[in-house]
Amino acid sequence: MNDIFVYGAQYFRPPNPCCSRHWFHLRNIRDNLGFNTVKLWVMWNACHPFPETFNFEELEEIVEICKELGLNVLLQTVLENAPYWMEREFPDARYVNARGQAQELSGNGNTPTGGHPGLCFDHPSVREHGTAFLRSCGEFGRRHPCVIGYDCWNEPHIEPVWNDNFWANLGDKLFCYCPFSTEKFRDWVRNKYGTLENVNQSWARYFTEWEDVRTPFRCGTYSDWLDWYRFWFDNLKEQQAWRYATLKKADPDRFVMSHAGGVPPFLPRVEAGINNYSLPEPVDMWGCSFAPRFQNWRTSECAGVLDITRSCAKDKPFWVAEMAGGSGHYSGLSRCPLPRPKDIRTWNWLSIASGAKGIMYWCYLSEITTGEAPGFGLVKFDGSLTPRAREAASIGKLLKRYAHVFNDYQPQPQAAILFDPDNSNLTFAQEDNDVFGSETHIGWYWAVWNADIHARYLRFSDLAHVTEKVLIVPACQIVTEQVAVHLRRYVEGGGTLIVENHFGLFSEHGMQQTPVPPFGLAEVCGLEEDESESTFDSEKPFLFNPLEEPYSQAVHRCPTVLMTEPVDAEFRARTFVTPLLLTTARSIGECLGNSLAAHNRFGRGETYYFGTCLGRSLFHRDEGAGSIIGAILSQKIKPTVKGKNLRPRLIDAGKEALLCVFNDSRSEAYTESIAVPDIFHQAIDIRTEKRVSVRESVVKVTVDCEDVVVLYLWEKKCFNGLNQ
C-alpha cells in the first residue's frame, strides 16, 4: 500500500491555520521537519453548506500546495459536525442523552466551526446525507494523486459521550436515547433473543409487549446494560463499515483507516461504547491516539496501549495516528507538561518496537480556536522549531535511514492477556465506571513489560486459538460455558493459565453463578472460591466513622499474603480477600489462615489462581507481587533480550537489528550490560553515531530516566555505510 514509512502531522482543521500562511507552514513541514505526510480534517459542515452543494475550495488550495511540495495528504473525514440546515430539516435527529435532553448543534473544543456533536446516524436521512458527503469526499480525493488515503472516523465512540460540559453529570453524558436508536436497539434485542419469553428469562423481566423493552438509564440491573453496550458495539461497527464502503466506492484505490481515541482497558471509557476489537474489522488499517504526558503514563503504560492496538488490528497495519506534539489541555488554563525531546524519542522508538507502521503528530501548530489553544503544537506559533520539534525532525531522518530494519518487523508476542469488553461493561453497570478493570489490567501489563516480552490481547471469541505459553486472565467476572471449554482445552494442551478471584462469578447476562470458577473450571484449577470479603486501600469504613477508626478485622485492611512458590515473597491483598477451597490444587500463598494462592496441574498444563485482585497489587507497584509474576513468566518464557532495570526490545531483521533500550524510571539513570544474539558483533548508538563495543555478545548501555537509547547492531560482514 505505502512504499514509505508515513511520518507527519495533523495540519488543517478549519479555521486553523490561517489561510495566508499555508505556503510558509507546509514548506516548513517539508524542509525543516522533514515530514512526508500531512493530515487535513474534512469537516462536514464546512464542506456541505446546502443540501445539494459541496465546497472543497479551501482544501483544494492546500492539496495543490502539498502537490507542489511533494507532501502526501491524508484526508480525515469528520462527520461529528453536521450542517445547520440538516438540524433545521431533521430536528428529531438530534442526539438524546439519558436525561431525555436533545443536543442542539453548537461549538465544541474539538469542533471549532460548530455543528457539534452532529446528528444521530440511526436517523435514515442523516445517513443519506452523510453518504452524499462521504461520496463527494472520495471524489475530491480521487482527483488528487498526492492523497494517499482516508481516515474515515476520528476516535470512534458513541457521540457525544465526550461532551464534557462543566455542569455535566453521567446522565448528561450517556447516549443515544433518541427514538431511532431506541427502536434499533429493540430490533437488535428481538434479533438476538427471538421471543419475548427469552428476553424475560435472560433479563429477569415480565414484559408482555416488545414496546416494554427499553434502553437502560438507571443502575442496578446488569443484563440490560450488557446488551445495551453489545448493541452499541455492533451499531458502531456497522457505521464504520458504512463509512468505509462509501469512501471505497468513490475512491477504490486509496486505503481507508480509522483510529481509536480511548484505548480500553488502559483508558477506560465504557460509556463511550468503544470496542477496539470490532471497530478495525471493516477498515484497511487501524491506529490510536497517544498522549502519554496528558495521561501521566509511564513507558510501561505506553507499551500496553501499543500492544493492545496492534492486537486489535490483527493482521492489518497499525499507526500511532495522533502522537502528542505539545501539551494537552485539562481545561482552558490547565495543561499537561510539554513533551521533552526524550519523550519524543521514547514514544517514537517504542512505537517502532511495538510494530507501528506510521506515526502522525497531533499537531503541527497549535490552533487559535477553542480549548486547544495554545496547546498540542509541535512548533511555536510563528512556526519556529521547539526542542521537541527538532527531535522529531532528527528522528525522522533516523527512521528513513533504518527503515529497512523495521519495515517488515512484527513483534512476536509471548504472553496472551484476556480483555473482553463485556467485563468492562459489567463493571460499568456495577460501578458507573471501569476504574477497577483498568487499574487491574495496567498492573498486569506492568508485570509483562518487566519480563521484556510483548503481549497479545484477546477477547472471548479469540480463545479458540491461543498459541502463547502463558494466558493471563485479569478481572474476568464473566465466564460463559464456551469460554470455559476453550480455557480447559488450553490448559489440557500445555498452557499456563493465570487468573484472579471472582473468575466467572457472573454469567453473560450478569447473573451470579456457582461454583466459582464455573463450568468445570473448578476442576481445571483444582479449587473453588469460598465467600469473599472486601478489603479497602483506605483501611477504614467510609460510612458512619466519626472517629476515623480503621476496620477492626485485618481482612479489611489489605492483609499480607505470604507466598512460598514460585518464590518466597509477600504482597498486600487488594479489593477482595477470597479464601480458596482446594481439591487437587496446592496452596502456594497463605493469608490469615487461608489459602489465597494455589497452583494446579491439569492435563499437560497448569494454573495459578489468586484469591485476590493481584492486578491491583501490581497496579500499586507491589514489588512482592511483581516478583511472583516475574518468576512464573521467566519459568515459561525466554525473552530475546533481557534487562534488569532497563527494558530492552530487539527489532531483529536477521543480519542486522535495532536494540531499543528503554528506561521508564521517573528519576534514575541506569547502566546495564545486555546480552544480544551472538550473530551481532558490531554496534553503534544511532543518535550519537558513536561505536559501542560488543564483547562476548554483550553490550553496555547507559540510559537516562524516561529516555531510550537505540543501538544499530550488525554482523561483521553486513554494513550500513558507516566506518567500521
Ligand SMILES: [Zn+2]
Ligand atoms: Zn440516536
